Amino acid sequence: MAPLIEIKNLAKTYGNGFTALKGVDLTIDKGEILALLGPNGAGKTTLISIVCGIVNATSGSVSVAGHDIVRDYRRTRGMIGLVPQELTTDAFETVWATASFSRGLFGLAPNPAHIEKVLKTLSLWDKKDSRIMTLSGGMKRRVLIAKALAHEPQILFLDEPTAGVDVSLRKDMWNTVRELRESGVTVILTTHYIEEAEEMADRVGVINNGEIIVVEEKAELMRKLGKKEVVLTLNKPLKSLPKALAGFDLTLTEDGSKLAYAYATTGKRTGITRLLDTLAAQNITFSDLDTVQSSLEDIFVSLVEDGR
Amino acid sequence: MNFYGMWAIYRFEMARWARTLFQSLVSPVISTTLYFVVFGAAIGSRIAHVEGVSYGAFLVPGLLMLSLLTQSVTNAAFGIYFPRFVGTIYEILSAPVSYLEVVLAYVGAAATKSIVLGLIILATASVFVPLKIAHPLAMAFFLVLTAFTFSLLGFIIGIWADNFEKLQIVPLLVITPLVFLGGSFYSVDMLPPFWQKVTLLNPVLYLISGFRWSFYEISDVPVGVSIAMIGVFLSVCLAIVWWMFRTGYRLKS
Ligand SMILES: Nc1ncnc2c1ncn2[C@@H]1O[C@H](COP(=O)(O)OP(=O)(O)OP(=O)(O)O)[C@@H](O)[C@H]1O
Numbered sequence: 001m002a003p004l005i006e007i008k009n010l011a012k013t014y015g016n017g018f019t020a021l022k023g024v025d026l027t028i029d030k031g032e033i034l035a036l037l038g039p040n041g042a043g044k045t046t047l048i049s050i051v052c053g054i055v056n057a058t059s060g061s062v063s064v065a066g067h068d069i070v071r072d073y074r075r076t077r078g079m080i081g082l083v084p085q086e087l088t089t090d091a092f093e094t095v096w097a098t099a100s101f102s103r104g105l106f107g108l109a110p111n112p113a114h115i116e117k118v119l120k121t122l123s124l125w126d127k128k129d130s131r132i133m134t135l136s137g138g139m140k141r142r143v144l145i146a147k148a149l150a151h152e153p154q155i156l157f158l159d160e161p162t163a164g165v166d167v168s169l170r171k172d173m174w175n176t177v178r179e180l181r182e183s184g185v186t187v188i189l190t191t192h193y194i195e196e197a198e199e200m201a202d203r204v205g206v207i208n209n210g211e212i213i214v215v216e217e218k219a220e221l222m223r224k225l226g227k228k229e230v231v232l233t234l235n236k237p238l239k240s241l242p243k244a245l246a247g248f249d250l251t252l253t254e255d256g257s258k259l260a261y262a263y264a265t266t267g268k269r270t271g272i273t274r275l276l277d278t279l280a281a282q283n284i285t286f287s288d289l290d291t292v293q294s295s296l297e298d299i300f301v302s303l304v305e306d307g308r
Numbered sequence: 309m310n311f312y313g314m315w316a317i318y319r320f321e322m323a324r325w326a327r328t329l330f331q332s333l334v335s336p337v338i339s340t341t342l343y344f345v346v347f348g349a350a351i352g353s354r355i356a357h358v359e360g361v362s363y364g365a366f367l368v369p370g371l372l373m374l375s376l377l378t379q380s381v382t383n384a385a386f387g388i389y390f391p392r393f394v395g396t397i398y399e400i401l402s403a404p405v406s407y408l409e410v411v412l413a414y415v416g417a418a419a420t421k422s423i424v425l426g427l428i429i430l431a432t433a434s435v436f437v438p439l440k441i442a443h444p445l446a447m448a449f450f451l452v453l454t455a456f457t458f459s460l461l462g463f464i465i466g467i468w469a470d471n472f473e474k475l476q477i478v479p480l481l482v483i484t485p486l487v488f489l490g491g492s493f494y495s496v497d498m499l500p501p502f503w504q505k506v507t508l509l510n511p512v513l514y515l516i517s518g519f520r521w522s523f524y525e526i527s528d529v530p531v532g533v534s535i536a537m538i539g540v541f542l543s544v545c546l547a548i549v550w551w552m553f554r555t556g557y558r559l560k561s
C-alpha cells in the first residue's frame with residue numbers, strides 16, 4: 001500500500017538564515033499513530049507547519065494521498081486537521097461558533113450534529129455557548145482540537161496536544177485519539193511526555209537538529225535500542241571485580257553490594273548463563289536478581305545525546 | 309470555489325462588527341453631524357452657493373467619501389491584521405481556501421460595512437440638507453467601487469503592518485489629508501491656479517469629483533476620468549495583493 005503521507009528530502013531555511021530542517025524523509029501510513037519526539041527547537045513544528053501549508057518549504061516535496069501539497073493544496077488541506085502548539089484562539093467567539101467556523105472554512109456544509117458529537121467527545125458540550133476567553137487553558141486546548149475535528153479530517157496533526165492538560169483529561173484525550181484511530185484517522189503527534197509516545201504510538205520518530213535520527217515501530221525501537229540489565233544483589237559485597245569476570249560488561253555499585261550486567265536484547269546470546277556459571281565457579285552468591293529494561297525515555301535521551 | 313469557506317470568513321468578520329455595532333456606527337454619525345454643524349451651518353452661512361448648489365449640500369458627497377475611505381481602510385486593515393497578531397491566521401493558511409477567496413471574503417466584509425455606514429451617513433445628511441441624487445446608479449457604482457478599492461488598500465496595509473502604530477498611521481497620515489485636500493469641502497476652482505495643478509495629483513480628488521457629479525452633475529474633472537482613475541487604483545491594489553500572496557509576504561515564513 002502506498003503511504004498516506006510521503007515527505008521527501010524536505011528542507012527549510014527561515015528568512016533569518018536558520019536551517020530548521022535538513023532534508024527530512026518520512027513516510028506515514030494510513031491509520032497509524034506516529035509520535036514525533038525531539039528536544040526544543042528540533043524542527044517538529046516546522047515539519048508539521050509545512051505539511052499543513054502554514055510554512056513554505058525551501059526544497060523537497062510532500063504528498064498526501066498521492067497529491068502534492070502545493071499544487072493540489074485544496075485536496076490535501078481538506079484531508080488534514082491541525083491542532084497547533086500555541087494556544088491561539090479567538091476571544092469573543094463562542095465555542096460553538098468557532099467550531100462551526102472551522103467546518104465552513106474547510107468547505108463543508110453546516111452539520112450541527114457532527115459539531116455536537118465533537119464537543120461532547122471533548123467534554124465541551126456544556127461550554128458551547130461560552131466565549132472562548134472565559135475558558136481555562138486546558139479547555140482552550142480542547143477547543144482547538146474540536147476546531148480541527150470539525151471538518152472530519154482523515155489526518156490529524158497534534159502539536160503537543162497535552163501540554164497543560166491535567167492528568168485525567170490527558171487520559172481522556174488519549175482515549176479520544178485511540179477512538180479516532182479506530183475510525184480510520186491517521187494521527188501524528190508531537191510530545192515532550194515520552195510516556196505519552198510509549199502509551200499511544202505505533203511508530204516513533206525522533207528529530208534532532210532538523211534531522212530525523214530514527215523512525216521505527218515502537219516495539220522494534222525498544223527492542224533494537226533497548227538494553228537490558230541483570231542486577232544481582234550479592235550476599236557478600238565485593239571490593240573489586242575478580243579477574244575471572246573481566247570479560248563481562250559489569251558494573252559494581254560503590255558499596256560493592258550490587259553487580260549489574262548489561263546485555264543487548266538483539267544478540268543471539270545474552271551471556272547470562274556464562275556469567276552465572278562463572279559466578280558459581282568463583283563462589284560469588286547472590287540473594288536477589290532483577291532485570292531492568294530501558295524505557296523509551298532512556299532511548300530518547302541517549303539518541304539525542306549521541307546527536308550532539 | 310470554496311463558498312462555505314468564504315462565507316465563514318465573511319460571517320466571522322460581520323459578527324465581529326455586530327459586537328461593536330454601536331461604536332462602529334455612532335461615532336461616524338456624530339462626526340458627520342459635527343461637520344455639518346461647523347462647515348455647513350457656520351461657514352455655509354457665509355458661502356451661499358458653490359456652482360449653484362447650497363454649500364451644505366455640496367459638502368455631502370465629500371463627507372461621505374471621507375468616512376467611506378477611512379472606514380474601508382481601517383476596517384479591512386484591522387480585519388486581517390488581528391488574526392496575524394493573535395496567531396489565529398494559522399487556520400486560514402491551513403484551510404483549503406485560495407488567496408483570491410480569502411481576499412474576497414475579507415475585503416467583501418469590510419466593503420459591506422463601509423457601504424452600510426455610507427448609507428447611514430447619507431440618511432443623517434438628509435436631515436440637515438435637502439438631498440438630490442441626479443444619477444442614483446452612478447452614485448451606487450462609485451460607492452461600491454470605492455468601498456471595495458479602499459478595503460483592498462486596507463487589506464494590504466493590514467498585511468504590511470507589523471505593529472499597531474503602522475496600522476493606524478496610514479489612515480491618519482495619508483488618507484485623511486488626501487481627502488481633506490481632495491476637494492471634500494471646496495471646489496478646485498476656488499484654489500489659486502498653481503494649487504489647482506497640484507491637487508490633480510491627488511487620486512482622491514477624482515473619486516470625490518465623480519461622486520459629486522452623481523449627485524449634482526457638477527465636477528472638477530470629467531466623470532470618465534474619475535472612473536478611469538478608480539480603475540487604475542483598483543488594478544494597482546490588486547497587483548500588490550497578488551504579489552503579496554504569491555510570495556507569502558508577511559503571511560508565510
Ligand atoms: N519563523 C521563524 N523564523 C526563524 N526561525 C524559526 C522560525 N520558526 C522556528 N524557527 C527556528 O526553527 C527551529 C525549529 O523550530 P520548531 O518550532 O520547528 O521546533 P520544535 O521542534 O517544534 O520545538 P518545540 O519542542 O520547542 O516546540 C528553532 O530553532 C526555531 O528557533
Ligand SMILES: [Mg+2]
Pocket residue numbers: 044045046085159
Ligand atoms: Mg514545536
